[in-house]
Each structure stands twice: as C-alpha cells, then as structure tokens.
C-alpha cells in the first residue's frame with residue numbers, strides 16, 4: 001500500500017481496495033486468488049528500481065515520453081478576444097496525443113505487460129469498446145511477442161472496422177461477443193470469464209482505472225506519469241502550478257493520471273468532464289457521475305448508468321472512447337468528497353471545440369479531449385488573464401475524421 005500521509009487525498013485505496021465506499025473487489029471466488037496474486041506482484045514491482053527503470057526506458061524510447069507541455073497561444077487569444085476585460089486564462093495543453101499509437105492508453109499497457117512478463121504470464125487478454133485499448137494492447141503484445149486475445153462486442157466489431165484491422169495487423173485475435181447488447185460491458189464480462197478459466201498462464205490488461213482492486217490504483221499509477229511530468233514542466237515554464245487542470249472522463253484513466261499528483265495542491269482546482277451525449281436530460285449520454293447512481297459492475301462499486309431495476313444502460317457519446325457506463329471508483333470518491341468537480345459536455349459542444357482547436361492550433365484533437373476543450377474554453381473566459389489553465393490532450397483525432405465528417409454532413 002502507498003505511504004500514508006496525514007490529511008492527504010493521495011492515500012487511497014485502503015487494504016480492501018476501497019476509496020471510501022467505492023471500489024473494492026467484487027469478484028467470483030475463483031477470481032480472488034488471481035487478483036490477490038496480481039496485487040502482491042504489483043506491490044513488489046512498485047518497490048523494485050529495476051522494474052521502474054525498465055518501464056521508464058520503454059516510455060522514453062518506445063512511447064516517446066515525456067510529452068510536451070504546450071502553450072496554446074492562439075486559443076488563449078481567441079478566448080481573450082471574447083471575454084470581459086482582464087479575463088481569459090493562459091491555456092496550456094499536455095500533449096499526450098503525441099504518444100506512440102496516438103493516445104495515453106499505451107502508458108498503462110506498457111506498465112501492465114511488463115508486470116505480466118515479471119509474473120511469467122504467456123497469454124494476454126483485453127477488452128475493448130472502440131478498439132483503442134485493443135490496439136494499444138495488441139501493440140505491446142507484438143513488441144514482446146506474446147499472444148493477444150481481444151474481447152470486443154459484436155456490435156463494436158461491426159462499427160469499428162479500422163481498429164479491428166489494425167489489431168489483426170498487429171497479430172491479435174479478436175473474439176466478437178454476442179451476449180447482452182454486444183458492446184463494451186459485455187466484452188469486459190467475457191474477458192473476466194476467460195481469466196477465470198485460464199488462471200495459470202493468462203494476464204488480463206484492463207484499459208481504464210476501473211475493475212476490481214488493484215486495477216484502479218495500478219492503472220492510475222501507470223497513468224500518473226502524465227501529472228508528474230506536467231507538474232515539473234509547469235514549474236519549469238511558469239515557476240508555479242496551474243490554477244485549474246481539466247481532463248475528459250470515460251472510465252477515468254487519463255483524468256486520474258493527470259489529477260493524482262495534484263490532489264494535495266489545495267490551490268489547484270481540478271475539473272473532470274464527462275460526455276453528455278445528446279444531453280444529460282435525455283437517455284443518450286455517458287455521464288455516470290452527473291447522471292448515474294452507485295452500484296456494482298466489473299468488480300467494483302462506483303457510479304453507473306442504470307435503470308430502476310439496476311440494469312446497466314448502454315452509454316452514448318459521439319466519442320467511442322467515452323461511452324463506458326461506469327467510472328473509476330476513485331473519481332466516485334473524489335466527487336463525493338468534493339475535491340474534484342465533475343462537469344459534462346455534449347456531442348455538439350465537443351464537435352465545435354474539435355474544429356476550433358484544429359483551426360487555431362493546427363492540432364486535430366481526438367473527440368474525447370474535445371469534451372474537455374469545450375468546457376476549458378468557457379472556464380478560461382471566466383478566469384483572470386493572469387491565471388493558468390491546463391488541459392490534458394489525451395489523444396489525437398485521426399481516428400475521428402470519419403465521424404466528424406458524417407456529423408458535418410460531408411461525404412468523404
């Protein structure tokens with residue numbers, strides 16, 4: 001467990017994997033020995049300087065870290081031009097879209113595959129919705145020569161054919177899942193089932209800061225490289241910490257990765273942005289905190305999109321990476337504690353921010369961080385011009401151009 005500090009937001013989870021009443025290890029008895037073995041191995045790897053050194057080397061030379069901290073000058077000017085006098089914070093981007101494979105997911109996959117190797121596991125499984133975590137997992141499996149089996153809802157296999165082809169090029173085997181709504185949550189259930197039946201040789205790489213303990217804490221730690229770098233870069237560049245930091249939330253891994261190193265910096269305001277789809281008041285959104293209720297899914301207790309009978313509702317967002325019906329348990333806790341503020345942005349707002357960023361900064365962002373950008377533009381306009389706002393640009397938008405063209409009514 002992490003070193004305990006007095007009055008710290010960074011101590012969690014407790015020994016049972018709980019963040020307050022959230023998190024935990026709600027798994028079948030047959031899975032319990034596996035998650036306990038994983039926890040033990042991860043605890044030892046964390047203390048081991050050779051593990052850290054190996055991970056750092058791959059992050060630097062294979063993933064391309066550190067990612068730059070970039071002052072978005074033209075976006076800042078745009079906000080100031082439309083804001084009240086002396087308003088309009090300086091906007092910075094943490095450029096994780098420049099990572100190999102185009103997003104932050106590889107940070108976590110690299111950490112987990114090194115752990116799998118350390119445990120002597122020879123077979124990797126993963127779940128994927130849009131295919132981005134599947135691609136990142138297939139990438140590291142190719143790099144280390146391990147077989148990769150990716151569970152994917154049959155509906156998603158159909159919808160996401162470019163990523164399915166990418167994964168196949170990388171040597172992965174795709175298993176279409178036809179149970180339930182044949183989307184992400186069903187794929188995750190199927191992956192858990194595989195894990196129980198292949199106890200000896202299999203490692204399950206979960207793609208976000210969710211699942212049974214130790215996954216939420218472990219994925220957070222692997223993604224915290226984002227926040228640690230950003231903090232050091234901001235101190236070097238501006239001589240102080242940002243006033244506000246923002247990130248988008250699907251399951252919450254890029255957000256908790258940025259947020260965690262800043263949690264104890266009391267003067268730093270922290271804002272997470274969920275996907276509001278067609279609007280929180282409709283049933284077509286993916287805002288688990290803003291529009292959901294606590295329940296249990298995928299081995300942990302957290303906020304979920306569910307009906308009165310506790311049936312999980314399918315999430316909707318224009319960005320495939322945000323439409324997960326749950327949220328990592330640490331976010332549920334930070335929300336209840338009030339340390340982090342959770343807002344949301346609709347599909348149309350994300351689309352607008354996507355185009356604005358492309359035109360003003362020459363950066364085509366993924367639709368996921370475009371949700372954070374939408375709220376960041378509003379937020380910056382309310383802040384003083386001497387203040388600093390940092391947004392995590394967690395992915396690039398090459399994958400989204402077809403979706404965007406369709407929404408703009410353009411035929412490619």
Ligand SMILES: *Cc1c(COP(=O)(O)O)cnc(C)c1O
Nearest residue numbers: 208250251252253254321368395
């Ligand atoms: C998968 C993905 C997300 C959502 O996942 P989190 O765990 O919430 O970070 C966000 N942005 C991009 C670019 C993604 O690929």
